[in-house]
Amino acid sequence: MSIMVMSVVVIGGGIVGVRLARALRDHPADVHLLEKDAxxxxxxxxxxAVFSWLESDPSPFAQSLRERAWRTYADRIAEDAISFERIGALLVARTESYRSQLEHAAETYAEHGPDVELLDPADLEAFGIAPEETAGALYTPEEGYLDPGELVSQWAAEAREGGADIRTGVEATGIRTRNGAxxxxxxTDGEIAADVVINAAGPWAPRLNRMVGVSAPLRHTKGRILVLETDGDRTLPYTQFESGQYVRGEGRSQVFAGRLEREYADASELDPDEPRSVGGEFxxxxxxxxxxxxxxxxxxxxxAEWVGLRTVTPDGLPxxxxxAVDGYHLACGLSGLGITYAPVVGDLLAEYVATGDRPPALDRLAPDRFA
Ligand SMILES: Cc1cc2nc3c(=O)[nH]c(=O)nc-3n(C[C@H](O)[C@H](O)[C@H](O)COP(=O)(O)OP(=O)(O)OC[C@H]3O[C@@H](n4cnc5c(N)ncnc54)[C@H](O)[C@@H]3O)c2cc1C
Structure with a gap:
């Protein structure tokens, strides 16, 4: 007697899709992952690639997602299986009102979250930050950066060992449904029968949604980075200023500089395939x-410089x-936290898809919360 095993097709081989394929290895499923590029x-x-702990307005739920994700990373770091540069992080205030917000955040973190410390302007010099235009900062030594390429290749190898069929250079061009499922x-490499299809296509997610008539409130912002080569001999912590500008050290002499954008465009207005440069104003x-x-x-x-798209949701959660289409799931809208959240998003959705039991944490992330 043959036992029918569910066929799951994950579309998108970014950190989220690959983590999903890796997590599905722990469940009985026939897993296919399609990635149109590498x-x-x-x-x-x-x-x-910062594992991001700090927020100026921390929510216990978002912290609980980070804690669960961090456990996955921490185990690998402890085994020396992945690299993690622990450089610390600062949220820097320019105004007294933002400093008060950071003080409030520090109280929340004292109960729940990473070790934090409030710093006065004079303390910032030790981190390479000019104190003059600041009103202090919130600091944690616990943030650092991961290597997404390393994570993706390890998880993909483990998924393949578990039997997953991972295809690169293969694009999903259509999703077939019958009776709403x-x-x-x-x-581009033929048709794959599917009981479950997971949209893990990052900023391309709206295109797949259109194939099945599903809509989700996804918007895009540009994420622009300048890579600065300095004479410095220290690694700057991830430092986010009240204005939204940020820097993070890369080794001792490089600094990545960017800006959290406040402009959001409808997903249809910013084509993820269009080449972009950072532009003179930025x-x-x-x-x-x-x-x-x-x-x-x-x-x-x-x-160097580059531009990516962050795909954001109205409440900032994935x-x-x-x-509404049976078997069609979303794993998108990870905004500027996809490296941080990938293990928790992948593992929770894999559990749900494979068992049919929705882990409670997914209630807060469900697509129908915007209905
Ligand atoms: C400048 C910048 C800085 C960031 N910094 C951080 C940070 O410090 N910390 C952090 O946690 N997060 C950060 N992020 C966010 C993080 O990079 C993203 O949230 C995360 O990479 C999203 O991963 P993903 O797998 O969902 O999407 P993606 O990596 O975009 O993967 C989606 C994949 O789907 C593929 N695809 C699309 N359509 C199809 C199709 N039809 N068929 C087959 N394949 C398809 C694409 O080729 C793509 O590879 C940053 C983002 C930007 C832009």
Whole structure:
């Protein structure tokens, strides 16, 4: 007697899709992952890969997601199986009102979350930050950066060992449904029968949703990075200023400089496949601000630049779980936290898809919360 095993097709081989395929290895399922490019070549390659603990307005739920994700990373770090550069993080206030917000955040973290410390402006010099225009900062020594390429290749190898069929250079071009349920995925490499299809396509997610008539409130922002080459001999912590500008050290001499954008565009207005450069306004703004606030980069040369898209949701949390089309699930909208959240999103959705029991944490991430 043969036993029918559920066929799951994951579309998207970024950190989220690959983690999903890896997590499904722990369940009885016939797993196929489709990546139109190379694994990890989308937004995952554009990230600055900080495992992010600090928020100026921390929520216990978001912290609980981070804690669960961190356990996955911490185990691997402890085994020396993955790299993690622990550089610490600062949220820097310019105004007294933001400093008060950080004080409030510090109280929340004292009960729940990473070790934090409130710093006065004079303390910032020790971190390479000019104290003049600041009103202090919230600091944690616990943040650091991961290597997304390493994570993706390890998890993909483990998924393959578990029997997953991972195909690169293969695009999903259509999703077939019958009586309101998915039945197959059409690809540039033929058709794959599917009981479950998971949209893990990052900023391309709206395109797949359109194939099945599902809508989700996804918007895009540009994530622009300048890589600055300095004469410095220290690694800067991840430092986010009240204005949204941020820097993070990469080794001892490089600094990644970016800006959290406040402009959101409808997903249809920013094509993820369009080549982009950071642009003169961004260059002038970021170069000028970082030179003032981070003296080590005052005479830095720009060594490289890139632009990625962050896919954001109205409440800043990912969209994960089932939709009105039977068997069609979303794992998208990870905004600027996809490297941080990938293990928890992948593991929770794999558990749900494989067992049919929705882990309670997925209630808060469900697509129908916006209905
Ligand atoms: C500048 C910048 C800095 C960031 N810094 C951080 C950070 O410090 N910490 C953090 O936690 N997060 C950070 N992020 C966010 C993080 O990079 C993303 O949330 C994460 O990479 C999203 O991963 P993903 O797998 O969902 O999407 P992606 O990596 O975009 O993967 C989606 C994949 O789907 C594939 N695909 C799309 N359509 C199809 C199709 N039809 N068929 C087959 N394949 C398809 C694409 O080729 C792509 O590889 C940053 C993002 C940016 C832009």
């Amino acid at each position: 694994l990890g070549a989308g937004t995952t390659a554009k990230s600055i 998915v039945t197959a995925v059409e690809t 260059y002038a703004d970021v170069a000028d601000t970082t030179a003032r606030l981070v003296p080590a980069v005052a005479d830095a040369d720009v060594a 969209i994960v779980g089932p939709t």
